[in-house]
Amino acid sequence: MKITKIYLILLAVLCTGCSQSALPSVTAEVYAMDTVMTLTAYGDSAQAAIEAAETALLELENTISRTRVGSEIYDLNQTGSGVLSDATISLLQQALDYGALTDGAFSCTIAPVMDAWGFTTDAMAVPSDGALSDAMALDDNATVVIASDNTVTLATGQAIDLGGIGKGYASQVVADVFTANGITHGMVSLGGNVYVCGGRTDGDPWRIGVQNPSDLSTYIGILSLSDGFAVTSGGYQRYFEGNGVTYHHIIDPATGYSAQSGLVSVTIVSPDNGTLCDALSTALYVMGEEQAIAFWQSGVVDFEMILLTDDNRIVASSGISEQFVPEEGFAYESLT
Numbered sequence: 367m368k369i370t371k372i373y374l375i376l377l378a379v380l381c382t383g384c385s386q387s388a389l390p391s392v393t394a395e396v397y398a399m400d401t402v403m404t405l406t407a408y409g410d411s412a413q414a415a416i417e418a419a420e421t422a423l424l425e426l427e428n429t430i431s432r433t434r435v436g437s438e439i440y441d442l443n444q445t446g447s448g449v450l451s452d453a454t455i456s457l458l459q460q461a462l463d464y465g466a467l468t469d470g471a472f473s474c475t476i477a478p479v480m481d482a483w484g485f486t487t488d489a490m491a492v493p494s495d496g497a498l499s500d501a502m503a504l505d506d507n508a509t510v511v512i513a514s515d516n517t518v519t520l521a522t523g524q525a526i527d528l529g530g531i532g533k534g535y536a537s538q539v540v541a542d543v544f545t546a547n548g549i550t551h552g553m554v555s556l557g558g559n560v561y562v563c564g565g566r567t568d569g570d571p572w573r574i575g576v577q578n579p580s581d582l583s584t585y586i587g588i589l590s591l592s593d594g595f596a597v598t599s600g601g602y603q604r605y606f607e608g609n610g611v612t613y614h615h616i617i618d619p620a621t622g623y624s625a626q627s628g629l630v631s632v633t634i635v636s637p638d639n640g641t642l643c644d645a646l647s648t649a650l651y652v653m654g655e656e657q658a659i660a661f662w663q664s665g666v667v668d669f670e671m672i673l674l675t676d677d678n679r680i681v682a683s684s685g686i687s688e689q690f691v692p693e694e695g696f697a698y699e700s701l702t
């Protein structure tokens with residue numbers, strides 16, 4: 367069995383032409399949450415902002431990573447109950463809310479299923495039917511109980527995985543740190559979770575490259591964004607091959623298998639909510655094109671999206687389509 371694992375920056379903020387700024391800038395690379403994170407801030411407080419953001423990211427990893435021994439989520443998963451901090455309760459509650467909103471396409475109780483596939487370790491393999499159905503029985507958001515004193519209780523054997531929402535939340539945390547430090551221009555890419563503010567220092571919007579899953583050194587198109595969040599999910603981000611089949615890390619909770627929805631990548635854009643972008647990029651990938659479009663059209667949450675289908679079509683929602691320029695070779699459709 368061939369095992370392939372990749373960690374790449376999935377959305378890149380392209381920096382051509384942004385070097386002529388008179389403003390001081392600081393760039394840092396941080397390795398956290400299994401991801402190379404790149405942060406750039408401009409202005410007199412750039413150094414302080416970057417240092418504060420780095421500290422916040424490492425603290426967050428130590429709080430919400432389920433593989434980090436002693437984190438709040440690690441301890442909760444070990445014992446089945448625990449008192450969590452306000453911030454972690456809020457994130458867990460949001461994860462559960464996105465589960466309800468997406469009719470179970472997003473599921474933060476997917477942990478036992480991820481473990482059955484070995485995705486949390488380097489021993490990825492197709493589980494037996496019995497092991498998979500046992501794990502799927504534990505994937506149930508309804509048995510997660512959050513009490514008013516921040517005590518969380520899980521069903522026996524159940525575990526929480528915030529991997530589908532955590533980096534988007536982290537990008538939001540960095541955005542708050544930048545705002546608190548008065549950063550007027552900045553860009554951050556946390557493994558495909560992008561946050562930008564203030565546009566480039568030359569007055570143009572930031573240019574965000576949406577990666578091409580079939581050639582990771584190229585893009586399917588460029589998104590122009592001055593302020594906001596853009597998050598991409600795709601099955602190409604972490605996968606292994608077994609018996610000629612590719613199994614990836616986004617699980618369809620309905621089947622317990624990698625989602626085979628006809629989508630190759632999903633990018634979600636929001637002016638102010640990175641957590642939403644991350645949760646929905648995962649959920650809409652599971653849903654597939656038709657359901658994703660219906661979900662966007664329902665207006666139940668406000669967001670924009672760029673879908674890439676397995677037959678090389680790009681479908682963009684109307685609020686973002688004019689800010690996105692597709693590369694040649696893709697059919698491009700704007701929703702109304």
Ligand code: AMP
Nearest residue numbers: 471472473474529530599615616617648
């Ligand atoms: P993302 O890269 O944001 O799409 O998130 C993928 C990660 O989220 C996986 O590595 C798992 O930790 C977790 N995950 C996988 N499938 C789901 C799902 N259906 N709902 C929520 N989280 C998931």
Ligand code: MG
Nearest residue numbers: 530644645648
């Ligand atoms: Mg996600």
